[in-house]
Amino acid sequence: MKFPTAILAALLLSACAAPALRGTGDLGIVIERAGGSVVVVDSSARAILGRVEGLGDLSHASAVYSRDGRYAYVFGRDGGLTKVDLLERRIARRIVQAGNSIGGAISQDGRLVASQNYEPGGVKVFDADTLELLADIPATFGDGSRRSKVVGLADVPGNQFAFALFEAGEIWVADLSKPREPKVTKFRNIGSQPYDGLVTPDGRHYIAGLFGEDGLALVDLWQPEQGARKILANYGKGQEKLPVFKMPHLRGWAVAGGRAYLPAIGRHEVLVVDTATWQEVGRIPVKGQPVFVMARPDGRQIWVNFAFPDYSHVQVIDTLEQKVVQTLSPGKAVLHMEFTPRGEHVWISARDDNRVVVYDTANFAKLAELPAQTPSGIFFTSRAARIGF
Amino acid sequence: MKFPTAILAALLLSACAAPALRGTGDLGIVIERAGGSVVVVDSSARAILGRVEGLGDLSHASAVYSRDGRYAYVFGRDGGLTKVDLLERRIARRIVQAGNSIGGAISQDGRLVASQNYEPGGVKVFDADTLELLADIPATFGDGSRRSKVVGLADVPGNQFAFALFEAGEIWVADLSKPREPKVTKFRNIGSQPYDGLVTPDGRHYIAGLFGEDGLALVDLWQPEQGARKILANYGKGQEKLPVFKMPHLRGWAVAGGRAYLPAIGRHEVLVVDTATWQEVGRIPVKGQPVFVMARPDGRQIWVNFAFPDYSHVQVIDTLEQKVVQTLSPGKAVLHMEFTPRGEHVWISARDDNRVVVYDTANFAKLAELPAQTPSGIFFTSRAARIGF
Numbered sequence: 001m002k003f004p005t006a007i008l009a010a011l012l013l014s015a016c017a018a019p020a021l022r023g024t025g026d027l028g029i030v031i032e033r034a035g036g037s038v039v040v041v042d043s044s045a046r047a048i049l050g051r052v053e054g055l056g057d058l059s060h061a062s063a064v065y066s067r068d069g070r071y072a073y074v075f076g077r078d079g080g081l082t083k084v085d086l087l088e089r090r091i092a093r094r095i096v097q098a099g100n101s102i103g104g105a106i107s108q109d110g111r112l113v114a115s116q117n118y119e120p121g122g123v124k125v126f127d128a129d130t131l132e133l134l135a136d137i138p139a140t141f142g143d144g145s146r147r148s149k150v151v152g153l154a155d156v157p158g159n160q161f162a163f164a165l166f167e168a169g170e171i172w173v174a175d176l177s178k179p180r181e182p183k184v185t186k187f188r189n190i191g192s193q194p195y196d197g198l199v200t201p202d203g204r205h206y207i208a209g210l211f212g213e214d215g216l217a218l219v220d221l222w223q224p225e226q227g228a229r230k231i232l233a234n235y236g237k238g239q240e241k242l243p244v245f246k247m248p249h250l251r252g253w254a255v256a257g258g259r260a261y262l263p264a265i266g267r268h269e270v271l272v273v274d275t276a277t278w279q280e281v282g283r284i285p286v287k288g289q290p291v292f293v294m295a296r297p298d299g300r301q302i303w304v305n306f307a308f309p310d311y312s313h314v315q316v317i318d319t320l321e322q323k324v325v326q327t328l329s330p331g332k333a334v335l336h337m338e339f340t341p342r343g344e345h346v347w348i349s350a351r352d353d354n355r356v357v358v359y360d361t362a363n364f365a366k367l368a369e370l371p372a373q374t375p376s377g378i379f380f381t382s383r384a385a386r387i388g389f
Numbered sequence: 390m391k392f393p394t395a396i397l398a399a400l401l402l403s404a405c406a407a408p409a410l411r412g413t414g415d416l417g418i419v420i421e422r423a424g425g426s427v428v429v430v431d432s433s434a435r436a437i438l439g440r441v442e443g444l445g446d447l448s449h450a451s452a453v454y455s456r457d458g459r460y461a462y463v464f465g466r467d468g469g470l471t472k473v474d475l476l477e478r479r480i481a482r483r484i485v486q487a488g489n490s491i492g493g494a495i496s497q498d499g500r501l502v503a504s505q506n507y508e509p510g511g512v513k514v515f516d517a518d519t520l521e522l523l524a525d526i527p528a529t530f531g532d533g534s535r536r537s538k539v540v541g542l543a544d545v546p547g548n549q550f551a552f553a554l555f556e557a558g559e560i561w562v563a564d565l566s567k568p569r570e571p572k573v574t575k576f577r578n579i580g581s582q583p584y585d586g587l588v589t590p591d592g593r594h595y596i597a598g599l600f601g602e603d604g605l606a607l608v609d610l611w612q613p614e615q616g617a618r619k620i621l622a623n624y625g626k627g628q629e630k631l632p633v634f635k636m637p638h639l640r641g642w643a644v645a646g647g648r649a650y651l652p653a654i655g656r657h658e659v660l661v662v663d664t665a666t667w668q669e670v671g672r673i674p675v676k677g678q679p680v681f682v683m684a685r686p687d688g689r690q691i692w693v694n695f696a697f698p699d700y701s702h703v704q705v706i707d708t709l710e711q712k713v714v715q716t717l718s719p720g721k722a723v724l725h726m727e728f729t730p731r732g733e734h735v736w737i738s739a740r741d742d743n744r745v746v747v748y749d750t751a752n753f754a755k756l757a758e759l760p761a762q763t764p765s766g767i768f769f770t771s772r773a774a775r776i777g778f
Contacts, residue, residue, distance in 0.1 A: 023457030023475075069412040070410075070414075108733045109731075110415075110433065157731070157733070202687050202688045204689070257593075258665070298591050342544075342775070343546060345498075381412075387732075
């Protein structure tokens with residue numbers, strides 16, 4: 001059998017049409033909420049590289065990254081779990097693992113992906129390579145006949161996951177050192193209706209916000225024998241019954257210089273808390289009801305976005321001066337913010353203006369506007385190297 | 390012109406012999422000190438992927454990473470600056486930029502690579518893509534006729550570099566926002582003979598160790614108008630004139646939970662310092678004279694290696710218990726340690742046993758031994774996302 005030169009050239013070309021080699025340290029994705037797609041972005045070039053479609057219902061979607069930074073695991077609201085290949089810009093694997101899901105996490109060693117589910121309530125743990133189900137942890141409580149919604153799932157050192165059970169009022173820590181034999185430690189009676197949770201950047205403290213009462217529940221994961229305790233008893237809606245347009249996201253809580261910066265619920269304030277004592281030490285007035293309160297990686301600035309009707313603004317708090325030093329208007333309906341790994345830039349999604357805006361965090365200059373359809377969450381691969389994301 | 394099938398197959402194969410696509414988030418290099426080479430490693434597979442040779446004199450070599458994680462910049466003792474492509478495992482570029490050099494840094498935005506030089510004394514700044522020289526900052530001092538050795542170079546937010554001048558007794562901060570027009574702020578009379586320096590993980594405090602007197606010099610980079618001040622006046626060789634087998638590396642200093650863990654000079658101790666007050670709050674006895682004192686990324690453990698004659702051991706301090714909880718013997722002449730990004734493993738180089746040993750940090754189990762020729766520094770790509778590395 002012989003081949004003419006033209007066919008040979010075509011064969012050579014198609015055989016080598018693989019994407020170019022490149023590092024993955026400066027890649028990321030932007031969730032396109034309405035269309036069930038993500039765009040792959042390059043934070044060095046400040047450019048969109050391409051779009052991956054077919055991810056299902058991406059309202060309230062979030063993502064974590066494989067240890068090598070090549071794959072994003074995208075958790076959809078419809079229980080879809082999609083492994084996206086950022087280099088080839090295609091879906092590598094996809095499963096629908098629950099009826100109603102609210103995000104996930106990846107284990108410290110990168111080998112396990114966990115999803116927190118509303119329906120059926122519980123946590124499922126998958127092999128990060130194959131998405132094979134390895135462990136199913138139903139959130140049963142009380143007499144064992146009911147299952148609770150799971151919220152606030154976060155990875156913890158030691159290949160553990162911590163999460164909270166909304167109806168049960170419990171915090172669980174699951175040790176997945178043997179992935180098919182999870183060992184679960186349960187903290188009971190931690191408070192009424194935990195609605196979200198986070199782990200501090202050092203992986204030591206797990207904190208759940210309470211919807212059914214004021215205050216937060218805290219577990220020192222280094223000293224679990226001390227059990228859960230209540231902190232910030234005045235944190236919450238309080239006596240005044242303020243209208244709350246959107247519950248803030250706890251995952252965004254910022255810890256910087258020994259202080260945590262928390263979104264007040266219903267109030268136009270950011271609370272400042274001493275992380276040694278977990279006592280409130282100050283309040284900073286801001287433009288609206290805070291949703292995400294996020295520290296620039298060096299901790300010098302805290303960036304805040306807001307619930308309706310102030311959701312087209314972003315404010316910047318200087319942590320040395322402890323006050324707002326800048327107000328920006330990136331576009332209509334700001335849903336999320338993401339810092340570049342060392343914090344020189346921030347990417348902000350403006351859903352209703354269909355764009356992502358990039359700012360220089362040193363001088364607040366607008367560096368780029370990138371088109372995206374109803375953008376919401378922005379997630380860079382540097383999250384793979386962080387605890388509690 | 391026609392091609393037979395066998396030739397076609399060979400052509401297709403060679404046309405596509407490019408390295409396979411892969412993420413770079415779990416890559417790294419190990420310096421092979423004696424041979425002027427590095428091995429490229431995969432921290433997920435715990436495997437050596439290949440060797441790159443021809444890097445010159447790699448005694449006391451160090452490395453930083455490009456923003457995308459694809460390229461390592463290796464600083465050799467002979468003034469060589471080599472850009473190594475981890476994916477293709479070859480030298481992408483190499484220059485000899487000084488006669489005697491002692492390491493370097495990469496700017497916050499990843500666009501500038503800086504080298505600190507002994508001879509001629511100063512800092513040179515290069516384009517990270519091309520290694521073109523952009524700025525030359527001679528370390529002239531006094532009447533302008535002499536140049537000082539430069540030590541302790543570190544990146545600082547705002548595309549700045551901080552460094553210390555050994556003979557001059559000065560700390561300089563160079564703002565490279567306009568790379569060809571560096572603006573240098575000089576802190577004079579900071580103390581006698583600064584021999585190394587570091588910036589805290591939040592990029593706020595620059596600290597230089599002093600060889601000519603006891604104590605350290607500290608600059609609050611958020612409040613440079615306050616100037617430099619002395620801290621820990623008893624830190625140093627002190628009155629007793631203990632034999633010092635090797636000056637500790639300051640870059641390894643660990644900051645965890647509001648405390649810094651410092652190698653005592655000449656003493657078999659790790660000093661514990663409160664980073665709010667910069668006062669000493671404790672001392673932890675260890676097996677030998679500490680060289681590197683490094684925090685596991687979550688801050689729960691501090692790992693310590695030692696100068697001769699105790700240089701074949703490593704000890705682990707538990708920061709909750711404030712004492713040594715483990716002693717390991719990875720091999721002869723332990724020179725460096727590197728944690729995986731989220732801290733589940735640590736890689737340790739044992740120079741005289743020609744191996745790198747990987748441990749599980751949770752249970753101290755030995756996971757792997759990898760062959761390397763006279764291994765010294767180990768550097769993972771996750772450094773690209775960290776401040777002050």
